Amino acid sequence: MSLARIHNFSISLDGFATGEPQTAETPFGHAGQRLHQWMFATRFWDAGGTTGVDDAFAQRHSQGLGAEIMGANKFGPPGWHDDPDWKGWWGPNPPFHIPTFVLTHRPRASMEMEGGTTFHFLDATPAEALRTAREAAGGQDVRIGGGPTVVRDFLAAGLVDHMHVVQVPVVLGRGVRLWDGLESLEDTYDIEAVSSPSGVTHLTFTRKASS
Numbered sequence: 150m151s152l153a154r155i156h157n158f159s160i161s162l163d164g165f166a167t168g169e170p171q172t173a174e175t176p177f178g179h180a181g182q183r184l185h186q187w188m189f190a191t192r193f194w195d196a197g198g199t200t201g202v203d204d205a206f207a208q209r210h211s212q213g214l215g216a217e218i219m220g221a222n223k224f225g226p227p228g229w230h231d232d233p234d235w236k237g238w239w240g241p242n243p244p245f246h247i248p249t250f251v252l253t254h255r256p257r258a259s260m261e262m263e264g265g266t267t268f269h270f271l272d273a274t275p276a277e278a279l280r281t282a283r284e285a286a287g288g289q290d291v292r293i294g295g296g297p298t299v300v301r302d303f304l305a306a307g308l309v310d311h312m313h314v315v316q317v318p319v320v321l322g323r324g325v326r327l328w329d330g331l332e333s334l335e336d337t338y339d340i341e342a343v344s345s346p347s348g349v350t351h352l353t354f355t356r357k358a359s360s
């Protein structure tokens with residue numbers, strides 16, 4: 150069965166998955182790169198990187214995936230909808246290499262990029278978007294790639310089978326929170342935690358068999 154999975158989703162101690170404001174120069178606002186330093190240090194990201202617990206978790210991000218769904222604010226900074234040439238932050242060969250569905254209220258024509266990534270733009274409910282992505286995934290899993298608004302919406306709709314959250318030891322104080330409105334989420338998931346010497350805590354949420 151094709152699962153809906155979230156990986157390497159990094160939040161501050163106070164639950165923010167991005168800072169503010171998001172601009173073309175600062176995709177994560179005042180958070181800068183602090184939420185993902187743990188990942189940049191791994192072999193998953195850099196051939197000379199670490200191979201310990203952080204790398205073991207990070208590598209799962211790309212395994213067994215056939216499609217991704219992301220939000221409009223992950224795809225671009227405010228105003229990208231008005232720029233017909235905007236093709237995402239990642240250059241001509243984005244690091245997805247799978248069909249990637251961008252949820253937006255202002256969809257545009259699909260864009261085929263180098264390396265197997267095609268961006269498709271969808272104005273759809275989370276359930277409809279997941280159905281469409283699953284068809285494109287050819288039996289493999291679908292990654293819900295963020296940002297926090299989209300992750301929260303998919304969790305609230307009960308559509309997420311597995312989630313890996315990385316709690317990073319910084320306090321952001323402002324930004325976009327992951328957990329708002331998700332009261333009692335723990336009733337739906339078996340939750341495990343692994344502390345890393347790097348200072349981050351890996352949390353895995355696996356849907357309970359009864360849910």
Ligand SMILES: NC(=O)c1ccc[n+]([C@@H]2O[C@H](COP(=O)([O-])OP(=O)(O)OC[C@H]3O[C@@H](n4cnc5c(N)ncnc54)[C@H](OP(=O)(O)O)[C@@H]3O)[C@@H](O)[C@H]2O)c1
Pocket residue numbers: 157158159160166167168171176177178184219220221222223224252253254255271272273274275294295296297298299300302325
């Ligand atoms: N911490 C992490 O690991 C991580 C991971 C990924 C991204 N990020 C960061 O998260 C930030 C973006 O997160 P965010 O919460 O602001 O936004 P987001 O989740 O990326 O996107 C939300 C936007 O997507 C569109 N959208 C969402 N659901 C939709 C639906 N069902 N139908 C149609 N459109 C829909 C709407 O935009 P429109 O109405 O404008 O079209 C909505 O405002 C960025 O800073 C990014 O860098 C962090």
